[in-house]
Amino acid sequence: MPSKSFPPQHMWRESTVFNQHAVNKVMQEQPQNCVILRFDISNITADIVKIENFTFNKSMYSKLNMNSTLDMKKPIPMLGKGKISIFVYEDDTIPYNVGLGVEKDMTARYSSMNMTYENFKADLGLLDLFRTFPGRTKNPDEADIFVVPYPHASHCLQLNTVKGWARECGHISRSSINEIISGLMHYKGNEKKHLFINSMEVWHAHPLLRNVPLSLTHGPRLNEGGHHIVIPYLSDDPSFQPSAVKRRGEQWWLRPRKLALSYFFGSVNRNMGKNYRWYRQLFLEEVRTNWTFSPYLGHLPYVVESLGNHHLHSKNGLGYFNSIYKHSVFCPVLPGDSPPQKRFFDVIIMGCIPVVLAFETDMTSQSKTSWHSPGGFPVEFSYPFAKHSNSIGTESEIDYDSFVVQVKEVGEMRETLEKLLRNHTEIQRLQLNLMKNAQYFLYGMGDDRHLHEDAFAKILQSLEMYFSLLQK
Numbered sequence: 001m002p003s004k005s006f007p008p009q010h011m012w013r014e015s016t017v018f019n020q021h022a023v024n025k026v027m028q029e030q031p032q033n034c035v036i037l038r039f040d041i042s043n044i045t046a047d048i049v050k051i052e053n054f055t056f057n058k059s060m061y062s063k064l065n066m067n068s069t070l071d072m073k074k075p076i077p078m079l080g081k082g083k084i085s086i087f088v089y090e091d092d093t094i095p096y097n098v099g100l101g102v103e104k105d106m107t108a109r110y111s112s113m114n115m116t117y118e119n120f121k122a123d124l125g126l127l128d129l130f131r132t133f134p135g136r137t138k139n140p141d142e143a144d145i146f147v148v149p150y151p152h153a154s155h156c157l158q159l160n161t162v163k164g165w166a167r168e169c170g171h172i173s174r175s176s177i178n179e180i181i182s183g184l185m186h187y188k189g190n191e192k193k194h195l196f197i198n199s200m201e202v203w204h205a206h207p208l209l210r211n212v213p214l215s216l217t218h219g220p221r222l223n224e225g226g227h228h229i230v231i232p233y234l235s236d237d238p239s240f241q242p243s244a245v246k247r248r249g250e251q252w253w254l255r256p257r258k259l260a261l262s263y264f265f266g267s268v269n270r271n272m273g274k275n276y277r278w279y280r281q282l283f284l285e286e287v288r289t290n291w292t293f294s295p296y297l298g299h300l301p302y303v304v305e306s307l308g309n310h311h312l313h314s315k316n317g318l319g320y321f322n323s324i325y326k327h328s329v330f331c332p333v334l335p336g337d338s339p340p341q342k343r344f345f346d347v348i349i350m351g352c353i354p355v356v357l358a359f360e361t362d363m364t365s366q367s368k369t370s371w372h373s374p375g376g377f378p379v380e381f382s383y384p385f386a387k388h389s390n391s392i393g394t395e396s397e398i399d400y401d402s403f404v405v406q407v408k409e410v411g412e413m414r415e416t417l418e419k420l421l422r423n424h425t426e427i428q429r430l431q432l433n434l435m436k437n438a439q440y441f442l443y444g445m446g447d448d449r450h451l452h453e454d455a456f457a458k459i460l461q462s463l464e465m466y467f468s469l470l471q472k
Contacts, residue, residue: 087143298421
């Protein structure tokens with residue numbers, strides 16, 4: 001298995017021609033000055049936000065009820081009891097200060113929307129879904145899978161505010177993790193049936209939990225002994241609930257867009273040349289130097305802007321970005337610290353076709369392609385329920401190639417996208433495949449629990465396949 005250290009500098013640059021002076025100039029600027037200033041898109045974006053009124057001001061976590069059970073007076077869940085029996089340990093199995101206490105504290109924080117770590121908060125939603133799952137059993141002798149009610153990512157985030165951040169959740173003591181595991185009365189002899197919810201990038205997890213026999217993670221899959229099921233990030237925006245997305249209808253996905261492309265980037269600094277974010281810098285330099293001959297991509301304007309630059313963002317929060325994505329044909333999702341990124345799923349749900357850089361990788365895989373780095377983790381190790389991942393039945397796999405545009409380098413992006421914009425049939429094919437697959441990146445919460453073929457249904461299918469393999 002390759003090291004997680006970054007590839008040599010020449011690997012980042014070998015296939016990309018760029019103007020080093022332009023890159024250096026951008027790096028010297030402050031993030032607030034990094035908007036592409038040639039084109040005034042403020043009127044367009046202001047109109048979009050005004051029309052949409054897309055303010056995200058309520059979290060689905062406000063509807064989360066710890067220790068809740070499914071209200072059987074409601075319609076019978078489509079998923080029924082499924083094909084798997086799940087035992088969820090009672091809350092007092094885990095010490096209060098690392099279990100239910102963390103859940104109550106962090107649910108309140110997520111509900112009030114004062115936490116900025118969007119990538120860490122899926123565990124509380126997942127625990128609620130497992131607790132209310134119709135196939136939950138109270139009899140451990142009937143269990144196919146045992147769910148450990150320890151919200152590792154949320155605990156890691158909670159202690160961060162007290163002790164400060166440490167790599168690999170090092171601010172959580174080894175003794176706390178060992179106490180959790182030793183308190184699992186059915187663990188011995190059933191280690192491979194115990195599911196840990198580590199809803200963070202896999203190398204953020206505490207070393208004692210990173211390679212437990214079975215876990216949920218945001219990826220990538222390391223294949224170093226434990227079985228990782230890669231899952232989507234969770235969005236608690238009510239408009240991202242499966243029922244809300246299903247109500248859109250086909251014409252919503254095929255409607256005309258106001259923008260050809262939208263790309264928002266974070267801070268620009270000299271350290272970007274040392275990590276995977278370098279490709280974001282290359283794209284910014286490419287736009288500044290080689291897209292100057294026209295204010296349009298195809299026949300539509302485009303947005304390339306700093307995440308913190310626009311006053312509309314500060315006023316409307318995440319709703320600003322989502323409303324812009326909704327009115328864009330393409331949304332580049334360039335490499336970040338790890339594969340994949342929450343942005344990838346956000347743009348899909350908003351109907352924007354993701355554009356990624358495709359690198360060759362020599363890691364053993366069917367695709368031989370990484371969307372993260374040269375020689376990096378392949379797509380099937382990095383994205384939920386992917387084709388050839390062997391993590392879910394072949395009939396339930398997601399074919400990402402059917403709705404993702406891939407380019408080999410940033411210099412190819414404009415030509416590739418302009419060619420696609422002239423092919424309306426192909427654009428519609430991509431958009432319809434977005435519609436087909438978007439539900440698999442959503443989690444039904446509150447009244448939407450267990451009623452849809454969503455991300456949690458995919459997780460159950462992955463667990464069914466895993467359990468069937470254990471039986472052989």
